Amino acid sequence: MKASFQRSLLRWYRTHKRDLPWRRTRDPYRILVSEIMLQQTQVDTVIPYYGRFLKAFPTFKALAKAPLGRVLKLWEGLGYYSRARHLHALAKTVQRDHRGELPNDPEALRALPGIGPYTAGAILSIAFGKNHAVLDGNVERVLARHFGWTHDLRTSQAHKKVWTVAESLVSKGKAGDYNQAVMELGALICAPHAPRCEACPVRSDCRARKLNMIDRIPFKRRTQTLPHYQIGAGVIWKDDKLLISQRPLNGLLGGLWEFPGGKRKPSESMAACVAREVLEELGIRVSVGPKVAEVDHAYSHFKITLHAHRCRYLSGTPRPLGCRAWRWVTSSQLKNFAFPAANRPILRHLRRQTSGT
Numbered sequence: 277m278k279a280s281f282q283r284s285l286l287r288w289y290r291t292h293k294r295d296l297p298w299r300r301t302r303d304p305y306r307i308l309v310s311e312i313m314l315q316q317t318q319v320d321t322v323i324p325y326y327g328r329f330l331k332a333f334p335t336f337k338a339l340a341k342a343p344l345g346r347v348l349k350l351w352e353g354l355g356y357y358s359r360a361r362h363l364h365a366l367a368k369t370v371q372r373d374h375r376g377e378l379p380n381d382p383e384a385l386r387a388l389p390g391i392g393p394y395t396a397g398a399i400l401s402i403a404f405g406k407n408h409a410v411l412d413g414n415v416e417r418v419l420a421r422h423f424g425w426t427h428d429l430r431t432s433q434a435h436k437k438v439w440t441v442a443e444s445l446v447s448k449g450k451a452g453d454y455n456q457a458v459m460e461l462g463a464l465i466c467a468p469h470a471p472r473c474e475a476c477p478v479r480s481d482c483r484a485r486k487l488n489m490i491d492r493i494p495f496k497r498r499t500q501t502l503p504h505y506q507i508g509a510g511v512i513w514k515d516d517k518l519l520i521s522q523r524p525l526n527g528l529l530g531g532l533w534e535f536p537g538g539k540r541k542p543s544e545s546m547a548a549c550v551a552r553e554v555l556e557e558l559g560i561r562v563s564v565g566p567k568v569a570e571v572d573h574a575y576s577h578f579k580i581t582l583h584a585h586r587c588r589y590l591s592g593t594p595r596p597l598g599c600r601a602w603r604w605v606t607s608s609q610l611k612n613f614a615f616p617a618a619n620r621p622i623l624r625h626l627r628r629q630t631s632g633t
């Protein structure tokens with residue numbers, strides 16, 4: 277069964293694989309960039325970012341030399357910004373400790389910033405042709421359905437077993453193609469909803485299909501309702517300049533720029549929230565005016581509604597009390613900074629205001 281699973285998958289992959297930019301290279305750097313970008317992100321979204329990123333930073337050396345702000349700017353809109361920070365740190369480490377070449381030793385590779393078991397397996401197999409497995413959401417779903425696993429795979433014990441099975445199935449000598457074939461099957465055929473079993477190359481041995489349990493595999497935990505926060509932000513003007521602040525490097529959206537603000541407290545008005553947050557974050561006083569944008573945005577573990585208010589600077593010298601840095605900028609300079617997606621409607625509002633539309 278194992279040999280026929282591998283054979284059928286590889287045969288299918290040879291004729292059905294998508295022509296993707298990172299499949300036209302064996303350069304470990306380019307494969308690494310694609311694997312990092314593809315984490316939690318759709319292929320179609322990644323393609324234009326991948327091209328622009330490699331044009332700007334064609335080598336580890338170019339990436340290591342670039343300022344982090346430029347790296348984040350090229351990542352702007354792709355989300356999960358810790359990936360960009362880790363990739364930048366990784367390039368510096370590779371330049372400093374590995375003579376500019378990605379190590380092909382599993383331990384050295386896993387010691388690099390941002391390299392987890394999945395990325396290590398992908399690089400080792402696809403870039404270096406080593407017999408290592410990968411396990412992402414697509415692979416897990418294909419295996420769970422193929423073997424008819426009805427239990428929760430998110431426990432650490434179950435997860436270890438899935439890894440063991442994934443490793444046992446890797447085609448020796450063809451691990452790169454085999455891994456990409458399983459992931460491709462999960463992406464194109466064995467989709468989370470309504471898989472196209474009639475086009476599946478391994479359908480004859482699929483337990484979930486035989487047992488008519490496809491919609492119950494893989495096992496899903498009940499999703500909890502995400503907390504929803506109300507956030508106030510100040511678009512602070514002083515003459516023709518705007519005040520922006522940079523988030524601390526560690527944590528959510530680390531290193532990105534934003535309009536200063538934060539969570540509203542219970543029973544606090546939005547205007548009071550904005551004034552308090554600006555004072556706490558930058559040590560300045562502002563008068564809070566009308567709302568200029570309201571944005572709903574969902575992150576992986578919570579949702580926000582962002583209320584951006586136009587503010588007028590009153591007093592105080594900005595200090596980075598709750599942020600990494602701050603700048604007074606003209607609206608035309610905003611394009612030089614990387615902002616989170618939730619700030620885009622505010623930027624659009626400012627562009628409209630500047631152009632008088």
Ligand code: SF4
Pocket residue numbers: 418421422465466467471472473476477478479480482483484485490
């Ligand atoms: S037969 Fe259907 S459920 Fe089974 S692996 Fe193929 S696509 Fe997935």
